[in-house]
Amino acid sequence: MRLLLWLSLVFCWSCAERYTPWGVDVPSEYSSLTDRNLKKLAALPAATYPLKIALLGDPQGTPQDLESVIEVINLRTDIRMILVLGDLTDYGLMHEYVWAARSLENAHVPNLSVIGNHDAIAHGKKIYERMFGPFDYVFSDAGLKFVMFNNNQFEFGTTDFDWLKSQIDSSTIVSSHVPPAIDMHTAEQIDAWTSINAEAKIITSLHGHRGSKTDFLQMEKKIPYYVVPKVDGVRYSILTIDEDHKLGFELCTPECRVSPW
Numbered sequence: 001m002r003l004l005l006w007l008s009l010v011f012c013w014s015c016a017e018r019y020t021p022w023g024v025d026v027p028s029e030y031s032s033l034t035d036r037n038l039k040k041l042a043a044l045p046a047a048t049y050p051l052k053i054a055l056l057g058d059p060q061g062t063p064q065d066l067e068s069v070i071e072v073i074n075l076r077t078d079i080r081m082i083l084v085l086g087d088l089t090d091y092g093l094m095h096e097y098v099w100a101a102r103s104l105e106n107a108h109v110p111n112l113s114v115i116g117n118h119d120a121i122a123h124g125k126k127i128y129e130r131m132f133g134p135f136d137y138v139f140s141d142a143g144l145k146f147v148m149f150n151n152n153q154f155e156f157g158t159t160d161f162d163w164l165k166s167q168i169d170s171s172t173i174v175s176s177h178v179p180p181a182i183d184m185h186t187a188e189q190i191d192a193w194t195s196i197n198a199e200a201k202i203i204t205s206l207h208g209h210r211g212s213k214t215d216f217l218q219m220e221k222k223i224p225y226y227v228v229p230k231v232d233g234v235r236y237s238i239l240t241i242d243e244d245h246k247l248g249f250e251l252c253t254p255e256c257r258v259s260p261w
Contacts, residue, residue, distance in 0.1 A: 023094045024123050026130040030101040034133035041110040047142035052078045055237040057208030057228035058087040063099035072254045074108045085208035086116025086177030092124020114148050116177040120155035149176040153184040170201040179207035179227045194220045215251045
């Protein structure tokens with residue numbers, strides 16, 4: 001009986017961090033993370049130029065690599081914030097969300113995310129709302145407007161480009177998971193989308209989703225669209241913005257190289 005009791009205690013201890021695949025009750029230490037990080041950003045000293053922002057894409061399925069990337073970014077003193085461009089999870093499950101949140105909350109700088117298509121699988125939408133917050137939101141820093149845009153059309157229905165149009169201007173950086181390629185969106189939608197951005201003269205549009213080992217930089221109607229690679233090993237990107245809104249993009253693995261225009 002003593003042996004059985006001991007084994008049961010060991011078994012219960014080993015399961016302490018496990019989550020049911022259908023769970024949506026977010027641990028309190030990982031709730032409302034978007035609001036928490038916006039408050040962290042607001043509490044920072046005023047930003048100076050050039051402004052450097054770390055960009056991460058698709059850390060799904062690589063929790064140890066995400067930890068490593070955050071550790072490397074923490075060694076730098078020039079990063080203002082981290083933007084995570086969706087697909088924090090593979091299957092929208094609670095334990096995947098907790099893996100990602102735990103690593104991101106170890107960052108020394110504020111981190112803000114957009115939802116990816118994989119994050120919306122199963123009960124992922126509900127978990128994301130409780131763990132992070134709204135699917136679409138806007139914040140300002142350093143005289144710039146950051147528009148965080150949910151464009152996962154298959155999981156959420158038709159992308160709300162009217163909302164995007166109502167939010168953007170010439171001081172805007174847009175972040176969304178899916179880039180303007182014929183994948184989730186039709187050619188007509190992509191043309192309307194890039195026209196909206198061009199008419200507003202946004203600074204740039206940032207994306208993940210491609211899951212590649214390298215980054216992609218393309219011009220659409222005079223607007224730069226930058227697609228980050230998947231977090232794999234120590235891989236992340238840096239966006240540099242000067243006071244005239246001139247941009248630089250670097251891919252770091254962990255050494256950084258300038259991405260060609």
